[in-house]
Amino acid sequence: MDDLFSDDPRGRGDGASVEDRLAAEALIVDVEGFEGPLDVLLTLSRTQKVDLRRISVLRLAQQYLAFVEKAKRLRIELAADYLVMAAWLTFLKSRLLLPPDPTEDGPSGEELAAHLAFQLERLQAMRDAAAQLMARDQLGRDFFARGLPEDMERVRRVKYSATLIDLMQGYARIRTKDDFRPFVLDRDAIFTMEEALERMRGLIGYVGEWVDLSSYLPDGWSEDPKRRRSATAATFAASLELVKEGKADIRQTETFAPIQLRRRERPREH
């Protein structure tokens, strides 16, 4: 214990007690197993065999420095924070040993030592708490949830909504459609699908062979390009409608080839 207060300038841990050197040696064996300098300090503190609140921080600092010296001598690479801690503990030691310098700010050596003791105590407390936590009965190990949970069935019900206004507007839209027609300006160049459909319904009944779509265009709609485009589009749309209804078949042998239409012998059921 005399060694405790000696600060041997020849250093190399020779100043530490035998006990400390043994402790340091034991630690060296498993440097990798430590979780940082605080962990090492906590382990070292156990060799003092006192309550952490009454620990000699000075002696702890000595033990730690011995540990670092030993590692150095054995050429064991210590992580930087171990060395930073060693430097800080050297500083702490000097603060504890030398009379306080009134010009210096900051906490006193005693305050620093007390804080270190607090940190060790807190770390130990957290470790104990962790152990207590892990010792509790655990779900899936000691107690169990329902092994055969019954799934909640999610029923999706769609509710359609419509207001009276929707209904009336819908009706108004249909009933005013016809009146609306004469006001459309360039109507004479437009052939509607309805018109095409009506026309084709009449014609398709006679055709059992493949016939070019273009031959369904109404008279007088094939010359003017504008009118031909509209009539072709309407006729094509109308023929798709007929196919959909199962009244006709449609085919095109290759891209851009003429589109052909034929009456379907037995209309598809649907």
Place this chain on the structure above:
Amino acid sequence: MSIDRDTDEPILFDAPPIAEQERMVEAILFASAEPVTVADLNKRMPHGCDAAEALAYLRKRYEGRGVRVVRVGDAWAFRTAPDLSFLMQQERIETRKLSRAAIETLAIIAYHQPATRAEIEEIRGVTVSRGTIDQLLEMEWIRFGRRRMTPGRPVTFVVTQQFLDHFGLESARDLPGLAELRAAGLLDSRMLGVGNMPMPNSGDDDEDDVLGQSELFED
């Protein structure tokens, strides 16, 4: 308890009390991911236990409870009481706007009932898909009316009481006519329809119509 679990020596005179065995069966059935047979229960419980007897007590205990002990094949499991199965469903109601096609079809039926499909198509100017009619039937907003006494005897559609309830109408006759729609600003002024729009069932329809309407209000 002096059951020697290491040597597997049966110590028959010291089986746990039946109440304790019942707790065991309860816990095993609860935690097991599959129904458990009586043989399995016996295998898992300490020596000297009688799983069948414990199970009988357990079943009795759960009689009338929110869950019951039921037999699944030759095994046993907890299941929700059938009368509470409604709790196991989470109903999500999605509200969707009715499609334009459905609205228009519905409007035509309402204003012209009874209406055949051909009539609806004539008024709308497009074919009416089967799906649209089915949807309205399913919603119970329309139903089949009398067949029209014309060639082919086509079916007709009329609106239902549910339809009237939903739209807050006493009868389909209460639907406003076009003039009123216009007055209410529901019609674009450009769409000025001449006065040739029929009031719903204004009487210029055939007899069948009138019949259909009255049919609607019979019940």
Place this chain on the structure above:
Amino acid sequence: MSIDRDTDEPILFDAPPIAEQERMVEAILFASAEPVTVADLNKRMPHGCDAAEALAYLRKRYEGRGVRVVRVGDAWAFRTAPDLSFLMQQERIETRKLSRAAIETLAIIAYHQPATRAEIEEIRGVTVSRGTIDQLLEMEWIRFGRRRMTPGRPVTFVVTQQFLDHFGLESARDLPGLAELRAAGLLDSRMLGVGNMPMPNSGDDDEDDVLGQSELFED
């Protein structure tokens, strides 16, 4: 019962009898492997029910049984009685062995929550690896809490309902030894000013990452 589930009209004067409500809570809790909150229970039960009251009765009924009604945060669940764990070898789930660092980090978060990474590192005296935090997040034992209103607005970590469920805790207040630790001042964040002992060099480089990730979880 005249509760109209279709129209969702509350008919308060006609809630099911409490015994019936108890059955319903029983069925719902039995069906779910996860704890169910009182709010969820009330939502699933018919109008006018009082799940909290029904729960109290249910809890009493299962006292000493093979399964028990346990509280997990603000939720409730059925769990087998721990004294019967010897029967459950088959159900046992092998959990990934947690590292010492992970266990300590978890304990620090639980006892100090909300805890920042810097606080965890200060207590342990070493940097906390990203993997440790990630593992605990992945196990859903911890989650992001509110940001600390200090410079840098660091994220905090708190424990989850799954954590409570796993360790059979009603709330984080029931952690073992919590009161003693608090009384001993070991849960205070005590810091010294200048000349403080060296701190682990916190992984400043990935702080941005942590910040970014937490944003996802902010409520």
